Every structure is written in C-alpha cells, then in structure tokens.
Amino acid sequence: MPRKRAGGDSDDLSTRRGTLNEARWEAILGAAAEEFNERGYRAARLQDIAQRVGLLTGSLYYYIDSKEDLLYALAQSSLQLGLATTIEDEPLANSDAATRLHAFIQRQMQIMDRLRGPAGGIGRDLASLSPDHRQQVDSMRRQLHSFVRRIIEQGMKDGDFDPTVDAGVATNTLFELLNTTRQWVKPGRLSLSEIGDWYARLLLGGLVLRESFGRLPSSM
Numbered sequence: 001m002p003r004k005r006a007g008g009d010s011d012d013l014s015t016r017r018g019t020l021n022e023a024r025w026e027a028i029l030g031a032a033a034e035e036f037n038e039r040g041y042r043a044a045r046l047q048d049i050a051q052r053v054g055l056l057t058g059s060l061y062y063y064i065d066s067k068e069d070l071l072y073a074l075a076q077s078s079l080q081l082g083l084a085t086t087i088e089d090e091p092l093a094n095s096d097a098a099t100r101l102h103a104f105i106q107r108q109m110q111i112m113d114r115l116r117g118p119a120g121g122i123g124r125d126l127a128s129l130s131p132d133h134r135q136q137v138d139s140m141r142r143q144l145h146s147f148v149r150r151i152i153e154q155g156m157k158d159g160d161f162d163p164t165v166d167a168g169v170a171t172n173t174l175f176e177l178l179n180t181t182r183q184w185v186k187p188g189r190l191s192l193s194e195i196g197d198w199y200a201r202l203l204l205g206g207l208v209l210r211e212s213f214g215r216l217p218s219s220m
Contacts, residue, residue: 025063027053029077032070041071041125071125072133078115079140085111086147097155098208102200104148108178109196115182145171152207161207174203 031052035044047057085107149171155161177199
C-alpha cells in the first residue's frame with residue numbers, strides 16, 4: 001500500500017523519501033520501464049529490476065512499498081510530462097485550431113525520448129493498478145485528452161473542421177499514434193519532428209473541411 005501523509009492523502013511518488021537520491025530513483029524507474037516493456041508487468045520481478053541498477057532487492061523498499069508503486073510512478077511521470085505540453089503562450093492559445101493542434105503534436109514529439117510508462121509500451125499494464133492509483137492516472141489522462149478534444153471542438157465551432165467527425169474518436173486516434181511511436185520508430189530514418197508533421201497532416205486531413213485545406217500551417 002502507498003504511504004500516507006499526515007493529512008491522510010496518498011503521497012505523490014515523485015516526493016517519496018527514496019527520492020532523496022534523485023539520480024538513483026530515476027535509474028530505478030528506467031530499469032522498471034525496461035523490465036515491464038520486455039517482460040510485461042506481471043512477469044517482471046523486483047529482483048531483476050534491482051539487478052539492473054546494481055541494488056539488492058531489499059534496497060528497493062527504501063524507495064517503494066510494492067512493484068505496483070513502480071508501475072504507478074512510471075505512468076504518473078509520463079503523464080506529468082504530457083500535461084506540460086498543454087501549456088501554450090498567449091499568441092498560440094489564440095490561434096486557429098489547426099495551428100494549435102500541429103503545435104501540440106510537435107511538443108509531444110519533442111518530449112518523446114523522455115516519456116516512459118504508457119508512452120513507453122506499458123499502457124496495457126495499467127489495468128494492474130489499484131483502484132486508487134488507476135483513478136488518479138485516468139484523471140490525468142482525461143485532462144490530456146480533454147485539451148486536444150477542446151482544440152478539435154474549437155475547429156468545428158470556427159467552421160474549419162468537419163462537424164460530423166466524432167471529436168472523441170479523433171482525439172483517441174491521435175493518442176494511439178503518439179503512444180505507439182517509440183515501438184516502431186528507427187533512429188536515422190525520420191526525425192521525430194518529421195513524424196510529428198506527418199501525424200498532423202494525417203489527422204488534419206480527416207478533420208478539415210475541403211475548402212479549408214488552404215489554411216493549414218505553412219510549416220506542414
């Protein structure tokens with residue numbers, strides 16, 4: 001079970017007592033991500049995660065209470081990075097929906113190398129989280145998805161996007177693309193920026209009204 005603060009709320013895993021050694025905590029998270037990606041959460045063993053970072057298995061309990069804490073921490077840290085990409089400066093926030101959506105996709109691609117958890121291939125394992133942790137992860141995911149959905153709905157309201165398109169389907173399609181990128185991308189063939197441009201073209205091609213194609217961002 002996760003430790004509790006004095007006020008009774010579950011503590012944020014990024015501020016656990018073990019993170020006094022931040023570099024070691026990051027190494028443990030990296031090792032856990034690799035182990036979960038390679039073996040799956042259920043088959044992964046704490047002793048193998050500890051071995052990857054040169055620790056005794058018992059030493060992991062200075063940082064965590066259970067294997068599930070690692071899965072939660074990975075999902076949480078990835079989603080925190082993702083939510084940071086929803087921040088826009090004022091000129092961008094006041095731009096048309098196509099420009100905002102393209103910019104969001106490129107911000108997501110810029111942090112791709114730092115993403116772990118769902119973006120790293122363990123999204124399938126999130127069902128193994130406790131109800132409390134799953135609720136918190138789902139809340140963060142909804143925030144991220146809602147940001148994109150609002151942009152799409154803006155485009156429909158402004159008459160740039162086809163109002164008959166299901167905004168939820170379009171939003172989920174984008175995140176499926178983003179979350180699986182690292183599973184197939186190979187270094188040296190295309191840059192993440194170029195892939196992001198392609199994602200934007202692909203998604204906007206299904207969203208924009210035929211007469212609005214001339215208004216796509218010039219960078220695309």
